[in-house]
Amino acid sequence: MKKIICLLMLATGITVNLFAQSGDKVFDISDNILFTRSFYIDFGNSNKMKIDLSDISDLERVGNIDSLLKIFLNDIAFLKDSLIDPLTSKRIDYITDAHNRKKIRFQQYLPKSSSFLINKGETVTLRTMQDTINMIGVIPDPPKPTTKLSATATRYYHFEFYLNNIEELAGYMNGILRQKFTTLQADVKSKWHIVQGTGSWYMIKDPAITAEAVAGYRPGTSNDQLTGYYSANIQNYKNYFVPSASIGIKLSIVNRARTYKWEPTITWEPNFLFSRDSTGKLKTYRNDFLTFMYEQGGIKDHDATKGFSYSAAFSLGYLINRKGDFFEKNTFRFGAGKIQFYKTSVEPLLYFNNFFKGVTPGIRITQSIFQ
Secondary structure: OHHHHHHHHHHOOOOEEOOOOOOOHHHOOOOOOOOOEEEEEEEEOOEEEEEEEOOHHHHHHHOOHHHHHHHHHHHOHHHHHHHOOOOOEEEEEEEEOOOOOEEEEEEEEOOOOOEEEEEOOEEEEEOOOOEEEEEEEEOOOOOOOOOOOOOOOOOEEEEEEEEOOHHHHHHHOOOHHHHHHHHHHHHOOOOEEEOOOOOOEEEOOEEEEEEOOHHHEOOOOOOOEEEEEEEEEEEEEOOEEEEEEEEEEEEEEEOOOOOEEEEEEEEEEEEEEEEEOOOOOEEEEEEEEEEEEEEEEEEHHHOOOOOEEEEEEEEEEEEEEOOOOOOOOOEEEEEEOOEEEOOEEEEEEEEEEOOOEEEEEEEEEEEEEOO
């Protein structure tokens, strides 16, 4: 009876979870799963496949794609009667965990409108939506990563097929896919050319293999990097309003799991103070600080290019160019901790000279630029 009820639900398009779950999130890609490479394979006739990998070396473990697909087709054989309707689009989610347990979800959708083709007096109903197969699985015994990934973290593969008909999948299990995977593994470092008029790239050795970046690198998956740092600042010194600008370089050092990073930064910072001379004319005085900043903390969404989810920070500046009598010689400026509002931060300061003489507190507001 349970089998009959399940098959009836599938046939009517009701979502079925074959494992007890709270909601459908089990079929989504978890935020903890990191993919560093993505590729597309074009089969022609609008059929294509997307490949997401935690590391390019994982191709060694999924290269026998025909065997994986054979197991998949065997596991969904009970859905055969639900795949008959030629007018509905279907989606199958197929998740395999580290214990080789399978979770399957089947959905089908009626078109929101009807489309027809009239040819030589004969009217034919057109199907305008493709079928989708979404496969997520664990890489068994993963090889040593080629990128900065945790050596102990679980690695995954993610395959998506976009097909005019799910039944066409079997037609690609004749060695075509296996050859594409072999080409990717052997020639991913070979030449890629940009597809004119798009942001995509194709592999010279096999133009049917494309990616959004050369060699399939995904945006936001970079690790350690050296970038420019630019900001506009305002602070107070005693009773003076002091605008300034910061220009420098920032080094980001990221852990393998992309959960934590360290960022030392060195900047040149001209500070501008204003005062009237003996004739009453307003004059501008530039005083330059060389500043070292350091921040460490958690990473948002495993994306090292984003800001911190939490952090600890301090800064230390030294007066390298003195104009006017505003600052004493050998003046230092120390900041510890800050409050961050997107790209704007507020930081408490202490000015001092000659080993904490003439200590003066202040507040600094920084607006980061191009970050």
